[in-house]
Amino acid sequence: MANTLARGLSRDAVEELSRQKGEPTWMLQKRLHAWDVFESTAAPLGRRGDLGTFRAMANFKYQEVSPYIPADGSGTLPAVIQQSLQDALVNERAGHVVQRNASVVHVELDDELKRQGVILTDLDTAVREYPELVQQYFMTKCVPVESNKYTSLHAAFWSGGIFLYIPKGVEIEQPILSQIWIDSPASANFVHTLIVADEQSSVRFVAEYNSAFEDEQPSILNDVVEIFAKNEARVEFSNMQDLGLNVWNVTNKNAVHEKDASVTWVMADLGSKVTLSNIGATMGGNGSVAELVGVFFTDHDQRLTMNTLSDHAALATNAETLVKGVLAGQSRVEFEGMIRVQPKAQQTASFLSDHTLLLSKECRAESIPSLEIGANEVSASHGATTGQIDEEQLFYLMVRGIRREEAERIIVQGFFEPVLQRVPLENLRSRLRRSIVRRMSGTDDLEADTWVDAQERWEIEGVDEHAISLDGTKPEEEIKLTEY
Amino acid sequence: MGSELIIKNLHANIEGKAILRGVDLAVKQGEVHALMGPNGSGKSTLANVIMGNPKYEVTEGEIWFKGENILEYSPDRRARMRLFLAFQYPMSIPGVSVANFLRRSLEAVREGNKPLEEGDNPSGKMAKRKSIPPREFRNLLQEKMRLLKVDNSFINRSINDGFSGGEKKRAEILQMALLEPEIALMDETDSGLDIDALKIVSESVNALTGPNLGILLITHYQRILNYITPDYVHVMFNGRVVKSGGKELAFELEDKGYEWLRPAEEENEVSING
Numbered sequence: 194m195a196n197t198l199a200r201g202l203s204r205d206a207v208e209e210l211s212r213q214k215g216e217p218t219w220m221l222q223k224r225l226h227a228w229d230v231f232e233s234t235a236a237p238l239g240r241r242g243d244l245g246t247f248r249a250m251a252n253f254k255y256q257e258v259s260p261y262i263p264a265d266g267s268g269t270l271p272a273v274i275q276q277s278l279q280d281a282l283v284n285e286r287a288g289h290v291v292q293r294n295a296s297v298v299h300v301e302l303d304d305e306l307k308r309q310g311v312i313l314t315d316l317d318t319a320v321r322e323y324p325e326l327v328q329q330y331f332m333t334k335c336v337p338v339e340s341n342k343y344t345s346l347h348a349a350f351w352s353g354g355i356f357l358y359i360p361k362g363v364e365i366e367q368p369i370l371s372q373i374w375i376d377s378p379a380s381a382n383f384v385h386t387l388i389v390a391d392e393q394s395s396v397r398f399v400a401e402y403n404s405a406f407e408d409e410q411p412s413i414l415n416d417v418v419e420i421f422a423k424n425e426a427r428v429e430f431s432n433m434q435d436l437g438l439n440v441w442n443v444t445n446k447n448a449v450h451e452k453d454a455s456v457t458w459v460m461a462d463l464g465s466k467v468t469l470s471n472i473g474a475t476m477g478g479n480g481s482v483a484e485l486v487g488v489f490f491t492d493h494d495q496r497l498t499m500n501t502l503s504d505h506a507a508l509a510t511n512a513e514t515l516v517k518g519v520l521a522g523q524s525r526v527e528f529e530g531m532i533r534v535q536p537k538a539q540q541t542a543s544f545l546s547d548h549t550l551l552l553s554k555e556c557r558a559e560s561i562p563s564l565e566i567g568a569n570e571v572s573a574s575h576g577a578t579t580g581q582i583d584e585e586q587l588f589y590l591m592v593r594g595i596r597r598e599e600a601e602r603i604i605v606q607g608f609f610e611p612v613l614q615r616v617p618l619e620n621l622r623s624r625l626r627r628s629i630v631r632r633m634s635g636t637d638d639l640e641a642d643t644w645v646d647a648q649e650r651w652e653i654e655g656v657d658e659h660a661i662s663l664d665g666t667k668p669e670e671e672i673k674l675t676e677y
Numbered sequence: 678m679g680s681e682l683i684i685k686n687l688h689a690n691i692e693g694k695a696i697l698r699g700v701d702l703a704v705k706q707g708e709v710h711a712l713m714g715p716n717g718s719g720k721s722t723l724a725n726v727i728m729g730n731p732k733y734e735v736t737e738g739e740i741w742f743k744g745e746n747i748l749e750y751s752p753d754r755r756a757r758m759r760l761f762l763a764f765q766y767p768m769s770i771p772g773v774s775v776a777n778f779l780r781r782s783l784e785a786v787r788e789g790n791k792p793l794e795e796g797d798n799p800s801g802k803m804a805k806r807k808s809i810p811p812r813e814f815r816n817l818l819q820e821k822m823r824l825l826k827v828d829n830s831f832i833n834r835s836i837n838d839g840f841s842g843g844e845k846k847r848a849e850i851l852q853m854a855l856l857e858p859e860i861a862l863m864d865e866t867d868s869g870l871d872i873d874a875l876k877i878v879s880e881s882v883n884a885l886t887g888p889n890l891g892i893l894l895i896t897h898y899q900r901i902l903n904y905i906t907p908d909y910v911h912v913m914f915n916g917r918v919v920k921s922g923g924k925e926l927a928f929e930l931e932d933k934g935y936e937w938l939r940p941a942e943e944e945n946e947v948s949i950n951g
Contacts, residue, residue, distance in 0.1 A: 584731070592728050592757035593778070593852065594785035603781070607772030607835070624950040 195263035195296070200379065201256045205227050207349050210261050214352075219328065220320055227338045227348030234342040239498075244525040244557055246498035250343075250469045251529040253413055253441055255381065260350045261381045264296040273405040281370055282620045283399050284431065288313045288357075294377045295352040297467040302369075310365050316354030316385055326358060330389055335419035335449045335475070343443045343469070347383045347415050348481055352383035359394040359426075365523075368397040368618065373416075375440055379627030390426035390454075397429040399618060404437040404464075411439050411466065418446040422454035424478065429457045431618050435628070436464040438493060447473040450481035450510075459616050462518075463495055463628055472498040473502040475509040476538075486615045487516035488625060490632055491524035491556070498527045498592065503545065505538035505568075514545040517612040519605055520556035521632070529561045535554050536567040545575040550608050551580065552601070602633035679706030680743050680859040682727070682891070686737035687784045688916075689726045696722040698916035699738070706859050707888040711902055711927060712895045714913035717937045718840040720895045721765055728752050742860070757790050761858030763849040765865040765895075769837035771886070775848065776832040779855055780814045786856050821854040825881045843874035850881045860891040867901035871879070879904030901930040912938050 195213050196207050207228045211221040239247030270278075274293065287306055290313065291299035297315035306313075312323065319327050332338045337350040355371055373384050373480060390396055402414065414436065422428050428448065436442055442465040448456040462468055475482030483503055491497055503512035512532070520526055532543045549558040562575035582604050590600035616622045682704045689697040704710050725731050727740055740748050747755055757899040770778070787809070797813050807855045818832065827847060837845050846866055853861055863882070867875055882905055886892065892904060902910075902924070910926040911918045912935070919938050920926065 287764070393901035576934070583768070586750060586768045586770055588728075588730055588732075589764065589770070590782075591752040591855070592756050592762050592764075592777075594753050595781055596753050599781070599785075600753075602768060604779070605774055607770050610772030 195261075197263065198259050198261040200259050202260055202350075206260055210350060210352065214317055217318060217324065219324070223332075224349050227332075227345045230339050230345035231349055233341075234345060236342045241329060244498075244526065244527050244559060246467060246527060247470060249467050249496060250441070250443055253411075253467075257271070257410065258379045258381045258412060260381045260383070260426075261352055262294045262377045262382075263352075264293045264298050270298065271376055271405065273495055274376065276428045277372065277374070277401075277403060279453060280600075281372065282401060282431075282618065282624060283368045283370040284620075285367050286370045287367040290355050290369075290371045291354070291374070292353045292372070293374045294380055294382055297353045297355070303367075303515060305587060306363070309358040311363060311365065312317040312356065312358040313369065314356050314468050316351070316356050316387065319356035320385075323358070326389065327356070330387055330419065330421055331385075332417070335421060336417050336442065339443060341471075343415055344417060344445050345574070347385070347417050350381065350385040351385045351417075355387065357386075357388045357396070357398070357639070359390045359396050361391040362393045363391075365397070368399045371398065371400045373400065373402050373414070375404040375412050375414060375436070376406050378406050378412055378439070379410040380412040382412065382414045382416075384414065384416040388417070388419065388428060388430070389421045390423060390428050392424045392426060394423075395427040397618070398431070399621070400430070400432045402432070402436055402442070402464075402587045404440045406439070409439060411419070411441055413441040413443070414465075415443045416445075418444070420448035420456055422448060422450050422456050422481075424454065424611070426451070426454045428455070429459070429617060429618070431459040433461045433469040433619055433621060433624065434464055434468070438464070438466045438495070438538070441467045443469045445471045448475045448483065450474065450478050450483065452478035452507075453480040454478055455484070456563040457484040457617070459618070459621070460487045460499075461621065461625055462487070462491075462499070464634075465497075468499075469496075470497070470499045470514060471502075472500070474512055475503060475504045476512065477506045477625050478551070479508040479510070481507065481510050483510075483512040485514040485516075486612060487514075487518070488609065488612055488616075489516075489518035489526065490512070490521075490629060491518070491526055492521040492632060493524060494522065495524040495587035497525070499529070501528075501530045501545070503532045503543050505532075505541045505543060506535045507538055508583075509540040509585075510538060511541070512543045512673045513585065515615060516547045517549075517606065517609060517611055519550045519629075520551060520558055521552040523553070523555040525557045527559045527561070528564070528577070530575065531563050531565065532566045532573050534568050534571050534573065539568045540567060541569040541571045542575065543571075543573040547577040548608075549577075549579040550605065551579065552582065552605070555563065598634070602630065605633055679888070680759070680891070681705045681741075681895075682860045683741040684727070685739045685741070687723070687726065687740065688736045690736055691722070691733050695736075696733070697726060698915055700913075700916070700918055702893075702911060702918055704860055704891045704892045705894050708909065709886060709892045709894065709905065709907045710909045710911060711907035711924075712893055712911050712913060713897070713899070713916075713927065713930060716897065718913040720897075720913050721864050721918040724762055724864045724893075724895055727862060728760065729755055740840060744818075752788055753785065757786055757788065759786065759857070759859040761853055761856060761861040762865050763846075763853055763861065763863040765868060767845045767849055769835065769836045769840070771835050771838045773836050774833050775836055776818070778836050779818065779832070779852065780809060780811075782852070783814065783817075783855055784809055810908045818855065818949050821851060824884055825851055825854060826877065827851055842869035843871070843878075846870060846874070847881070850878060850885075854881070854885055857889070859889065860893070862893045862895065864895045865897060866894070867896055867898065867918075875901060876904060899927050902927045914938055914940060
């Protein structure tokens with residue numbers, strides 16, 4: 194029977210956690226090694242004169258949180274989580290994992306995929322049943338234990354977690370959904386996601402991070418996502434982080450690309466009080482492709498630091514990073530995007546852009562794109578803009594009868610639209626749009642008709658593509674067989 | 678009785694510099710007025726000040742519309758009273774489709790000023806509004822587009838984003854057709870148009886004129902008046918309306934230029950700007 198660990202971090206707590214889980218010695222050793230690294234590593238404190246997110250994160254009070262709060266054994270989920278399962282981003286899905294605090298409480302996978310050898314399980318089970326796979330991939334090459342203080346802490350205390358293995362040649366059409374819920378105050382949650390996509394396989398993975406507790410005692414989510422994309426594998430990972438303002442989030446995500454593999458990250462950061470996000474693409478295979486689409490919207494006193502790394506380490510690799518975000522209130526956002534082209538990475542193409550819109554006078558944004566180029570046959574560029582809403586644009590909309598608040602919202606929606614078009618998952622797109630509308634209207638207690646209205650208005654954009662024709666006829670919707 | 682826009686002794690500054698120096702003008706629903714004058718005489722400023730552009734500071738005078746002094750009203754409130762401005766340089770707003778924007782705009786203008794209190798909504802919440810069903814909106818938009826011979830593809834593009842000069846002007850007229858203003862200010866609608874585009878735009882404006890629409894047509898050149906016949910012509914010079922007359926005044930201006938109308942006492946001041 195799993196028990197909640199006492200508050201605070203210690204080597205004893207690591208041993209106790211491993212004992213409770215009945216882990217094999219190799220995993221206990223790995224945890225203890227990670228603990229030693231954690232103890233001997235300084236927290237990253239950021240640059241001089243930065244906006245202070247690193248320092249804030251370093252000061253999180255671990256002595257006031259428990260590093261392990263398992264779900265109760267009753268098997269029933271709180272109403273808010275049950276509701277969210279119904280409103281999930283993905284309704285038609287190939288698999289589904291729900292993690293509550295430190296425990297995975299639900300796993301399902303399509304039977305056909307099981308027959309094809311796909312493995313979807315919680316990581317504890319994987320440690321027991323697929324030790325060789327876990328030993329090979331878990332916090333080794335992709336996000337090594339030693340990457341930074343937070344990854345070593347994660348390795349020492351990881352719990353629950355998701356393991357997904359897709360065998361060679363298996364293409365999973367419907368997305369696999371992972372929902373992570375934190376509903377316990379004063380908890381530290383170390384959620385791990387490990388995805389191994391074997392050669393020529395493909396998968397779309399959707400991760401939702403949510404929280405549901407009112408308590409002011411903060412909790413922290415320290416998550417790691419590792420993706421191995423083998424030769425010609427295709428992985429799409431979409432992450433919607435909508436944690437409450439009483440949750441902190443430090444996240445380390447990386448993908449290892451083999452030859453001709455492609456990995457797309459879609460990152461939507463809306464919630465969390467303090468977020469430190471490291472996202473990397475290690476392009477070690479010739480011809481591999483990395484794409485990162487990021488959207489953020491911060492308000493109140495939220496802080497977000499996002500570090501991206503496009504690491505080109507092989508021939509003819511290709512990366513594109515596109516981040517767009519809006520700041521309101523007194524929030525602070527820092528973006529550091531690095532393109533690194535190693536000497537052997539000839540024929541690299543790498544692009545990075547970051548655009549930020551400031552809605553208040555008190556918010557602050559910094560953007561530091563950088564290039565480190567060791568090869569000579571390279572096409573690389575980066576660009577960043579930060580600005581406020583254009584008063585002339587506002588006047589234009591207001592002269593058409595639209596009130597100022599709404600005019601601002603329309604401009605913000607327009608600002609986000611190009612990046613939303615790059616979000617492959619339709620439900621995530623509309624969720625983001627709604628979130629943006631909700632934030633711009635300043636409250637959560639929107640009237641229902643406004644929601645509907647907002648949705649309608651956005652839909653018209655797609656639906657109307659060819660819908661209005663001069664002769665008033667409806668567009669041809671059926672595809673004629675003769676076309677094939 | 679029709680709506681009337683009355684401007685009394687209007688003075689306005691931009692960044693401390695006086696642009697309008699006592700404008701008097703009245704436009705009634707159903708009338709077409711041409712406002713002419715050399716560059717820098719304050720024509721565009723007048724249009725912007727009538728709509729409440731916060732860039733300009735009104736230092737003296739009054740703007741009356743439908744019996745209310747609208748000087749303190751926000752631009753959106755003025756628009757919801759069915760006052761319209763076709764911009765000389767329409768702003769592009771990337772990522773916002775013309776269709777979405779027009780629908781919201783039409784909803785707002787139809788809603789008028791009744792449901793909400795004047796000006797900003799203090800709670801920051803969006804007002805409960807009557808939305809126009811997509812089908813109804815589509816039909817209406819189709820009708821107006823047909824009237825103005827506007828291409829379909831247009832409405833799914835971002836507002837004015839990547840539009841040619843002519844397309845922008847036509848988009849402004851389309852908005853005017855849809856929103857059915859009682860008084861429309863048209864700021865240099867003819868500028869930047871070649872002769873074919875000018876014809877199309879003029880025909881569009883003519884298609885909209887009638888007893889329910891008053892127009893203040895601001896133009897630098899006389900040529901648009903070959904297509905749109907004004908009931909009245911006014912000439913602005915250095916921030917004032919210095920002469921008003923019938924349509925024959927426009928022809929006189931074409932022959933003689935503007936210089937003969939320059940107020941004598943201001944010659945020195947103006948010559949600096951050419």
